[in-house]
Amino acid sequence: xxxxxxxxxxxxxxxxxxxxxxxxxxxxxxxxxxxxxxxxxxxxxxxxxxxxxxxxxxxxxxxxxxxxxxxxxxxxxxxxxxxxxxxxxxxxxxxxxxxxxxxxxxxxxxxxxxxxxxxxxxxxxxxxxxxxxxxxxxxxxxxxxxxxx
Numbered sequence: 733x734x735x736x737x738x739x740x741x742x743x744x745x746x747x748x749x750x751x752x753x754x755x756x757x758x759x760x761x762x763x764x765x766x767x768x769x770x771x772x773x774x775x776x777x778x779x780x781x782x783x784x785x786x787x788x789x790x791x792x793x794x795x796x797x798x799x800x801x802x803x804x805x806x807x808x809x810x811x812x813x814x815x816x817x818x819x820x821x822x823x824x825x826x827x828x829x830x831x832x833x834x835x836x837x838x839x840x841x842x843x844x845x846x847x848x849x850x851x852x853x854x855x856x857x858x859x860x861x862x863x864x865x866x867x868x869x870x871x872x873x874x875x876x877x878x879x880x881x
Contacts, residue, residue, distance in 0.1 A: 736814040738767040746772025746801035771804035819848040843873040
């Protein structure tokens with residue numbers, strides 16, 4: 733498992749779940765030699781990360797730089813890249829549209845759980861807080877499974 737040196741979190745638009753996962757994982761990962769990024773599958777134009785996501789990260793003292801959504805490309809991937817789709821439809825798109833069959837998992841699949849991560853889009857701050865808590869728990873499990881410091 734430790735052959736990977738890069739993780740790409742992938743969600744639909746790269747404005748809510750994948751950037752939230754990116755910054756939470758960066759905050760819990762001590763090994764700064766690993767590259768952690770996020771991308772979207774449907775990015776028509778660069779848009780800023782959802783403000784509620786930024787607020788939640790700041791409320792939990794997670795440092796995060798300004799960012800805009802970026803589209804996933806096959807050039808983002810090399811042989812040492814682990815691709816984590818936040819939900820099953822994104823995994824299917826990665827397999828079908830990009831022909832990626834290795835090192836592609838949903839987050840819950842990777843940590844051996846069922847289902848998808850709840851998307852708080854359109855919800856209240858409490859919905860974003862619940863997504864944060866769920867992601868943080870799953871990402872600690874992911875870190876442990878990877879054996880990363």
